[in-house]
Amino acid sequence: MRSSTLRRIAAPLVAGIAAAGMIVVGSGTAGAEPPPPSSNTYKEDQLQLTKEVVGDNVVHPGDTITYKTTVKHRNNGIVLAIEKIRDVPPAGFELIRDSVKVRYDNSWNKADLNFNSDGGVTARCKSDCTLLVGGFVVDDNEEVTLEATYRVPEDMDFGVYDSGALVNVHAWFGADRGDKNFGVFVRVDDPVVTTSTSLQVPATAKTGVPVELVASVDPAVASGRIQFKDGGTDIGAPVDVVDGRATLTHTFDIAGVREVTAEFLADGGFYSSTSAPQTIDVTADTVTELQVSPNPVLVGEDVVATATVTPANAQGQIQFKVNGANYGAPVNVENGTASLTRSFPESATYSIVAEFLGAPGNIGSTSAPVDVTVNDPDWDTTTTVIEPVTAVAGTPVNLAATVLPIPSGGDVIFVVNGVEVGAAAVGTGDGVAVLPYTFGASGTANVVAEFSGTAGYTPSTSAGFPVTVTDPEPARTETTTALNVIGETEVGEPLSFEATVAPNTANGTVEFKAGTEVLGTADVVGGVATLTHTFGAAGTYVVTANFVAGEGFADSVSGPAVLAVVDPGDPSNPGGPSDPGGPGSVSTGSLGG
Structure with missing residues (x-):
């Protein structure tokens, strides 16, 4: 028998289902x-x-x-x-x-x-x-x-x-x-099984030389026969499908482009299907050469790829390929040449080839690859102030801004109501700069962040960000929060974040953040909250501890700890006992109020 009374009923926060369905x-x-x-x-x-x-x-x-x-x-x-x-x-x-x-x-x-x-x-x-x-x-x-x-x-x-x-x-x-x-x-599902038929044929052939036409039927258990066709005309008799495949050896007698299909003639319980048409050319040998100019180039600049086909009277098309994938539609060969102009959106080395697709009387050929080096211009950056939305007069807070794309260095200067109040380094791991600051009076303050720029990244200035500053609540007990980071700041090594809240009777939780990313939340017990985190990528990260107070106490936030997380397998990354990126611990003061 059940108890007829309910001992306790929880009232949790509402959480949404993550799997939103659709038909x-x-x-x-x-x-x-x-x-x-x-x-x-x-x-x-x-x-x-x-x-x-x-x-x-x-x-x-x-x-x-x-x-x-x-x-x-x-x-x-x-x-x-x-x-x-x-x-x-x-x-x-x-x-x-x-x-x-x-x-x-x-x-x-x-x-x-x-x-x-x-x-x-x-x-x-x-x-x-x-x-x-x-x-x-x-x-x-x-x-x-x-x-x-x-x-x-x-x-x-x-x-x-x-x-x-x-x-x-x-x-x-x-x-x-x-x-x-x-x-x-x-x-x-349809109880009658849908099938699909694919066809494999050689791209080229010579007259009088036999080639294999291979059809594959999915699923492989489908029973029936394959009728191969050349431009709608049957090629021989239907071939039985065995284990999902049917093969026919055939010799073409006349040069030219052949459009071949495979029609699956299904037995009961399966749908018939027809492959996409495949083309076979019977032609003479050709040679294709490729030139690309200029090389190297910058991202976004045009390059011209020119293919030359020998003999010069060969008719057909050139398919240009970049890193093995087709780029654009085939280009007609005129007077033995075909050209393509394009630009590249990212810096890298790109391999370009020109494939002559051939035509009646000419066998296709492919050029040797040409490597094109594409270099980056300076990245245009965007700087945005993200915190704080609100503040309390006389209580320290953190001014925070993001710089995108994430630069390899540089500083952000924070300006409050037209007055520079300090600068902070941009984290190369998260693109965030954090500066401790205390607003002196209530009202609406305007915060602007100015990124100084660095090698490969242009300077940028944010739009004004309004911060609502209110007077403190006298009924709340002021608190302070200090952050201590213990461990080796290396990729894959766990770090211990320890936040100390004073007075130690304060109740609440501490939210640990790296830039804008919340690493986790921990309860304050006896004035201390701890969290363990492992960074997965090298770079500098700005870590803070935000104390969210319970009843009767005021919120507070630690000063930022800038951690240089290094990859021990990369000798170019610094790190040592005297370095913020080396083993040991990093402590910050409190910005509490």
Whole structure:
């Protein structure tokens, strides 16, 4: 028997489902494709909501599908009262009402069912419910399960369909937990298997020399025959498909461009299909040479690639390629040459080749690759003030600005109401500069950040950033926060961040940040909060500790700690015991108030 009272009911923060569902409907789906996700779990405080498909989630029209929704207590000591559990099927699925069952308190008959207008079902507690507020009582890893079976209509479109799961917890604020699109999918497939046929042929051939035409059918279990065709004319008799392949050896007698296809003539249970056409040229040998000018160039500057084909009277097209991939459409050869003009958006070394595609009477050829060196001009930067939005007069805060793209160095000068108040280095790992500052009076202050520029990066100035400065609240006890960083500032090595809050009776949490990235949050216990973090990339990072005070105390923030994180495998990175980037510890003062 259940306890008839609810010992405690938590009121957690509202959290959203991450898996937003959608329905994708098409003309058919291939049986060889992997099935879509058939289960999903949502967790919030003591609640764990899981929905899953029982069995295979790939079905055909007329089949049935069973969903199982489980509400579980996560075993952290606070009892939940579940007001209702709702299953939302894909639109059009038909609920088999006799299939619905709810398992609660080791019983199958302690729930009432309501059948919804969307075709789904909602379960509510009927017996052994919470006395005070009603609902299923869930505690210490206990579960409530709702199972429902639906029939897929015979005329259902083929495609992928999402489904929903919703749960309402008494005394929790906000909407139901879960989502009508919960990310638990069913794929409705055509019972007749769709096939695809691909064709492999040589790009060139010579008259009188046999070549192989190879057709591949997917799925490989499809049974039938392949009819090879040349421009719509059958090439020989159909060839049986064995293990998904059919091969025909054929000799072309006349030079010219041949458009060859492979038509799969399917047996029962499979759809027929036809490959994309492939071309074969029967031609004479050619030689293609390539020149690229200018070389090297800057990012964004035009270069001209000129291909020369011998003999000069060869007719056809040149396909230019960059790093092995086609660039643009083929270019016609005129008087033995073809040219292409292009620019490059990024600095690098690019390999360009020219492939002569040939024509009747000429075999294609490919030039030797030409490497083009593309160098960067100076990057234009953008500087933006990001913090603080608000401040308290007389209480230190951190002025923060970002510089993008992230530069390799440089400083940011902060200007408040037209007056320079200091400069801070830009972190090469996060592009953030942080300067401690104290506003002297309440009102609206205008903060501007000026990036000085550095090698490869242009200077830039932010727009004005308004900061609302208010007078302090006399009823709050002022606090200070100091940050201590312990450990080796190396890539892959854990660092310990220790924030000390005074007075040590202050309650609250500390948010540790590197630039704009929140590394984590820790509770203050006895005036101290700690966090361990490992940096994954070399560079300088500005780390701060922000104390978010509880009742009766004022917030405060530490001074910035600039950490030079080095890669021990890169000898060009400095680092040593006397260096902020070497092993040891870094301490900062408090900006608390």
